[in-house]
Amino acid sequence: MAADLNHDGAADLTTINEASTDLRTFLNLANGSGLFQEPFLDPPVGLPTAASPNEPADFDNDGNTDICLSAYSGHVFVALGNGDGTFAAPQSLPVGVHPRGIAVLDVDGDADLDIVNANFLANNLTLLINDGSGAFGAPTSFNSGLSAE
DSSP states (O other): EESSSSSSSSSSEEETTTTTTTEEEEOOOSSSSBBBBBSSOSOOEESSOEEEEEEEOOSSSSOOOOOEEEEEEEEEEOOOSSSOOBBBBHHHHHHSEEEEEEEEEOOSSSOEEEEEETTTOOOOOOOOOOOSSSSSOOEEEEESSSSOO
16 A cells, blocks of 8 residues: 555555554655665554455544455444554454455445445455544445455
């Protein structure tokens, strides 16, 4: 994921690592070289399980980039950004069987970004409504009209 995580005008890089189950952020040097600080910010943000598909957003409306991730464990994770390149510990949201795809959009028209994910083995979608503070209500699942087979 590329986003300006520390408000210096340069795109920083966060990698989502399935094998080590974590997020690692490399801050852009912001000196025009296109290079990043080494090593990554420590410690990395741990995830309870491997995650991959991801989308950046500002879920709590504080001006900082947050991230949501989908994982085979049946969960979507939301890590709120702290504004300095780090993230708070992710909240785990149960969504269904074998989630893979994820999208961020304002489903209910309240100007807060909500999450929809695709559950591969369940052949359905799950909607998570944001209350505007980065907290999400109970998941609502609905048929996708498609089959994984």
